[in-house]
Amino acid sequence: MTVKRDTAVALSFLLAFLVLSYAVVEKDVMGLSKNPLRPLGEFYLGHAFASGELTSHSPEVVTAIVWNYRGFDTLFETFVFFLAIMGTLSVLRLREGQERMVRDMERVEPHRHMDLIVRVITRLVLLMIIGISASIALHGHLTPGGGFQGGSAMAVASLLLFAVFSKFTLERRGLTLRHTLGAYAVGIAIILLTVYAPLALGGRFLQINLLPGELGLFDLDVGEYLAVSFGFLSVFLILGVSEWIFRRILRGEVR
Amino acid sequence: MIELHLLILAMVVSFGFVFSYLAMKEHDLLKALALSSVQSTFFALGFYILAAPDIVLAYLAIAVGAYTALVILAISKTERFEVGE
Numbered sequence: 001m002t003v004k005r006d007t008a009v010a011l012s013f014l015l016a017f018l019v020l021s022y023a024v025v026e027k028d029v030m031g032l033s034k035n036p037l038r039p040l041g042e043f044y045l046g047h048a049f050a051s052g053e054l055t056s057h058s059p060e061v062v063t064a065i066v067w068n069y070r071g072f073d074t075l076f077e078t079f080v081f082f083l084a085i086m087g088t089l090s091v092l093r094l095r096e097g098q099e100r101m102v103r104d105m106e107r108v109e110p111h112r113h114m115d116l117i118v119r120v121i122t123r124l125v126l127l128m129i130i131g132i133s134a135s136i137a138l139h140g141h142l143t144p145g146g147g148f149q150g151g152s153a154m155a156v157a158s159l160l161l162f163a164v165f166s167k168f169t170l171e172r173r174g175l176t177l178r179h180t181l182g183a184y185a186v187g188i189a190i191i192l193l194t195v196y197a198p199l200a201l202g203g204r205f206l207q208i209n210l211l212p213g214e215l216g217l218f219d220l221d222v223g224e225y226l227a228v229s230f231g232f233l234s235v236f237l238i239l240g241v242s243e244w245i246f247r248r249i250l251r252g253e254v255r
Numbered sequence: 256m257i258e259l260h261l262l263i264l265a266m267v268v269s270f271g272f273v274f275s276y277l278a279m280k281e282h283d284l285l286k287a288l289a290l291s292s293v294q295s296t297f298f299a300l301g302f303y304i305l306a307a308p309d310i311v312l313a314y315l316a317i318a319v320g321a322y323t324a325l326v327i328l329a330i331s332k333t334e335r336f337e338v339g340e
Contacts, residue, residue, distance in 0.1 A: 010276050014269060021265055062309045136312060149312035156320035232321055239328045 044069060057214040058141045066146060067220045071195075071206045078191060078227065085184070085231050092238050098249050105245045106168045114164050122164040129157040137225035141217040147224025154229035158236060167240040180234040187226030194219040264304045271297035282337045284330050292319045 023029045037045075047054045048064040056068035066074050094102065114122075137150025161170060194216055198207040208216025274294035281287035295318035302310045 006276075006280065010273065013272055013276065017269060017272060018265075025261060144308035145312055146309065149309060149316065152313055152316035152321060156316050159320055159324045162324075236324065236328070239325070243332050 054209075056209050056217065058217050060141055060143060062144065063141050063146050063217060063221070067217055068208060071208070074224075075191075075195065075206065078188075078224065081228070081231060082188065085235060088235055088238055094249065098252075101249060101252075102241060102245055103171075105248070106242070109168075109242065109245075119164060122160055126157050126160055129153060129160070133157065133225075133229070137221055138218075140221040141214050147221040148228055150221075150225045151228025151232070154225070155232035155236075158229070158233045162236060162240060167237065171237075175237075177234055177237050180230045180237060183230040184227055184234060187223045187228075187230065190219055190223030191227065194223065260304050264301055267297050267300045267304065271295075271301065284335055284337060285327070288323055288326055288330075292323050295319060 024032070028034075044061055044065055048056055048061045049059045056064040058064040058068075133150045133153035135150075136145035136153060137147050140146035140150065194208060194211075195206050197216075198210045199205060201210045203210040208220070210216075211219075271294045274290050274297065278287045278290035278294060281290060295314065299311050299315045299318070302314060
């Protein structure tokens with residue numbers, strides 16, 4: 001009975017999808033084939049790497065739109081991410097004494113060690129991921145990519161670190177919440193500095209094409225890269241505390 | 256007028272639909288998570304065919320890496336199996 005219903009649902013989804021794609025592609029319901037390029041798109045393509053006043057010094061039109069023509073969108077997205085991290089911190093943060101208790105309890109917790117082969121291969125793969133994420137972020141103003149894309153690739157690298165070496169090993173080697181939050185704050189500071197810098201040059205807030213060359217886009221990409229990668233890393237560090245440890249500490253708080 | 260890349264796009268997105276449906280029907284949350292990351296891989300291929308490499312870079316890293324890890328952490332704090340209809 002349920003199998004029959006499942007097949008019916010799946011087939012109807014596929015049928016709807018087929019009808020929609022037939023209507024859009026063959027019958028041109030949306031009128032997409034008549035105007036392949038809207039006036040706004042023409043403006044962006046013509047101005048992103050031109051020499052006029054409205055240029056943003058970037059052959060990569062997507063990054064030019066994301067950080068220059070639609071800069072406020074991206075800035076507020078960054079602040080939404082900031083609020084999410086602050087929310088996580090304020091809900092799950094621990095006092096200093098509690099942090100010490102967590103460290104003591106994690107020392108007692110049995111540690112699984114991954115195989116030697118896995119650890120060595122992971123080290124190699126990690127280097128590659130970090131290199132690729134840096135290249136995505138650092139020439140995000142020239143090729144497809146940008147700060148957010150590079151930062152999320154870097155978040156994957158930190159996840160691999162978590163899965164293969166435990167959270168405890170990382171913290172013993174000096175990668176604590178304090179450091180990751182510091183790096184996150186550096187990223188946010190770079191973004192804010194770059195965003196306010198045009199005011200000093202006689203421009204408006206976020207008018208980053210006043211800065212020499214593509215410096216504005218590059219700075220914003222670097223700041224976003226730091227902010228996203230270390231923001232994710234600190235969220236993982238907070239959420240990575242084992243549940244039984246967290247419960248015991250919360251029980252202590254109630255008493 | 257039907258071009259090859261549109262045909263591949265249709266195939267890839269249909270596979271994505273199938274996997275998202277399977278993920279919705281699955282009661283084991285970890286298996287559902289794996290199915291949903293397969294679905295997002297297919298959708299990322301679709302974005303690539305639609306000539307949006309910026310989206311592909313962010314989408315793959317977020318949907319397969321970060322999102323999956325966050326949900327695994329959340330599952331580890333509750334139970335693995337969905338109970339009841």
